Amino acid sequence: MTSTIGVARRSESSLLIAWAKRALLVLGLPIVLIVAWWLATANSTSFYWPPLRTILEVFGATWFEGRMGTDVAPSLVRLGAGYALALVLGVTVGVAVGSSPTLRAVVEPVLEFFRAIPPPVLVPVLILFAGIGDGMKVLVIVSGAIWPILLNTVEGVRSIDEVLRDTARCYRFRRRARLLHLVLRGASPQIVTGARQALSIAIILMVISEMFAATNGLGFSIIQFQRSFAIPQMFSGIILLGLIGVALSLLFRVVESRAMAWHRGLHHTQRGGN
Amino acid sequence: MTAGATPLAPAAAPRRRGIPDSALGVAGLAGLVAMLELIPRAGLADSRFLPPFSQMASALADQLDSPAFWQALGSSLRGWALGLAIAMGAGVVLGIVIGSIPALRAATTSTIEFLRPIPSVALIPLVVLLFGSDMRSTLILVVYASFWQILVQVLYGVADVDPVARDTARSYRFSPWAQVRTVIWPTALPYVMTGFRLAAAVALILEITGELVIGSPGLGKSIAVAQSSGAVTTMYALVIVTGLIGVAVNLIARRAERRVLRWHPSVRGEVPA
Incomplete structure (x- = not known):
């Protein structure tokens, strides 16, 4: 509390300095690394390590003139479809398995x-x-991304507070209300953990499935560039793939902080209360 | 689903039956095997694509007799262990250094957060160019993927050190090495072991993936060869082997975790339960 008041009272110039400091901390090392890459390869004549400038020059021409629609979009659509399907199936089966100890005992070794x-x-x-x-x-x-979601859902459903369960029963929750407000909400912190693991697996599998046998897609084009020794294009593809990975994980974090705001608040109060 | 139909039973009677869980688990596995045997025999799935389980089992037995299989298994496990060891060493050392110097930690956070979600398979074309289908190609993928798992856990662990304990050590002028050994390491160890467990699984995935896609020697390559030569039963047998290795890796990692942390309250607390 005291620190917020302190910040509010501080003059604007020191606030600016604080911001500049933070910006320097966040951006400093990445900029240093990029500059180092730029300088190290600036006069590079090595076939395998083209200058960063060349890579950035071909980046636009490679991806924004046509490939966005023919390769990147199909990859992302398949990723979205597979991930969504894994999420729905994983949570559905996970709730079913987690709600019945007998069923869980039977299928757990198979799932493992x-x-x-x-x-x-x-x-x-x-x-x-x-x-x-x-x-x-x-x-x-789906086949790769479903497991972390499923197993975490099982674990989440299983570890719902007994008192909450009993309370829901005393209030005679209907089946639908019980599922929505007790089971799914109670298990959601674990479901989110599973969903986060599943996202990185899904991205890996998107690329792998396209490297194996495909006629379009991000993984397909990168491998194609490598086989035809289009090295700067290949590097631009690796960078694009990295950016997509980072963007998706940021997106996930935004969605998570929105959806789980109630949980963080609850956790915070419980900790503060004790 | 039956989940909605019997919502009250589990909480009401947690120990109502005499059959132990392990027997039910065995029954579940037996059910899976029976399904794999019956579905192709009944004609529900094309037996060219899904051979009956008995044929997979005999293909597996054939594999166990061939020295090529053991060689492939050996190089897969070697690559996995080597990659995991390198990632573990680098992750722990860098994690402790970065984590215990606040300025370093603040300066590297954004970079780590950026590099971590880059999918390791994006490096496949690069390593193929540099090393071809050599074992080193796969090793780099394995190290890259498992390094972040460990590094991030170590950083969490070092951040969790009790400030009073750290200040006490500093007041008594513990040398940096003694501080690491007596204060930081015991606190970080549970996190290190969690990182180890996660990294062990990820390293196996990337090892097999690298072999499958790049063609470096190992079980993944054997699967790719079996697939392209139409040896479907052999392919299934090898897939089962990779699954068994995965289960073994999980079990060993979990056991190692319990053993290393047997002094730790979180593990000691589980014994009476």
């Missing part, structure tokens, strides 16, 4: 086994069933 299979090895298996079309790629993403 499926989770332990490295998801990319399912690509060749799923090609057998679904060919090499969009369906296969979405299926690959």
Whole structure:
């Protein structure tokens, strides 16, 4: 509390300095690294390490003139479809399994086994069933991303406070209200944790499924550039993929902080109360 | 779903049946095996695509007899262990150094947050160019992916050090090394082990992925070869092997965690329960 009052009383110039300091801390090292990369490769004649300037020059031409629509968009659509499907299936099955101790005991070893299979090895298996079309790629993403969501949902449903359960029963919650307000809400912190793990797996699988067998997509184009030795284009693809990864994880954090604001507040009060 | 139909039963009677959970688990696995056997035999799935389980099992037995399989298994496990060890060493050392110097930590936070979500598979084309289908290509992927898991956990752990304990150590003029050994390390250890467990799983995924996509020697490559030569039963057998390795890695990591932390209250507290 005292610090907020202190900040409010401080003069504007010192506020500005504080902002500049923060900006320097956040941006300092990234800028240093980028400049170092720029300088280290500025006069590079090495075939494998083209100058950063060349990479940035081809970046626009490579991605914004056509490839955005033909390669990047299909990749992101498949990612979105697979991730959404994994989320719905994982939470549905997870709630069902988590609500019944018997069912959980029966399927838990099976689920642990499926989770332990490295998801990319399912690509060749799923090609057998679904060919090499969009369906296969979405299926690959679902088959890998579903496990963290499912297992975390099971864990979340299982660890809902007994008192809350009893309270819901005393108030004779209907099935729908119980599911929405007790089970899903109570399990949501764990579901969010699972969803975060699943997101990075989904991105990996999006790329892998396209590297394996595809006619378009981000992973496909990057591999294509590498095979045709278009090195600056390949680097620009790696950078784009990195930016997409970072953007999606930022997006996830925004959605999470919105959706879970009640939980943080609750956690904070409980801690403060004790 | 039945979840809605029996909502009151679990909480009301947590220990109402005589069958132990492990028996139910075995029954579940047996059910899976039976399904894998019956679905293709009943013609519900094309047996060219999903052979009956008995054929997968015999393919697996064939594999166990072939030296090529053991070689592939050996190089996969070697790559996994080496990558994990490098990531572990680098992650712990850098995590403690960065975490215990506040200025360094503040300056690196944004960079770490930016580099961490970059999907490691984005590096595949680069490492293929640099090293070809060599074992080193896959090793770099493994190290890159598992390094962040460990580093971030170590940073959390170092941040969790009790300020009073740290100030006490400083007042008694503990050398930096003694501070790390007696104050920081015991606090960070549970986090380090969590990072180890997460990284062990991620490292295995990337090891197999690298072999599958890049073609460096190992089980992943064997799967790719089996797939392209149409040896469907062998492919399934190898997929099952990777799943079993995954289960083993999880179990070993969890056991290592309990063993290393057996002095820690969070583990000691579990014993009476």
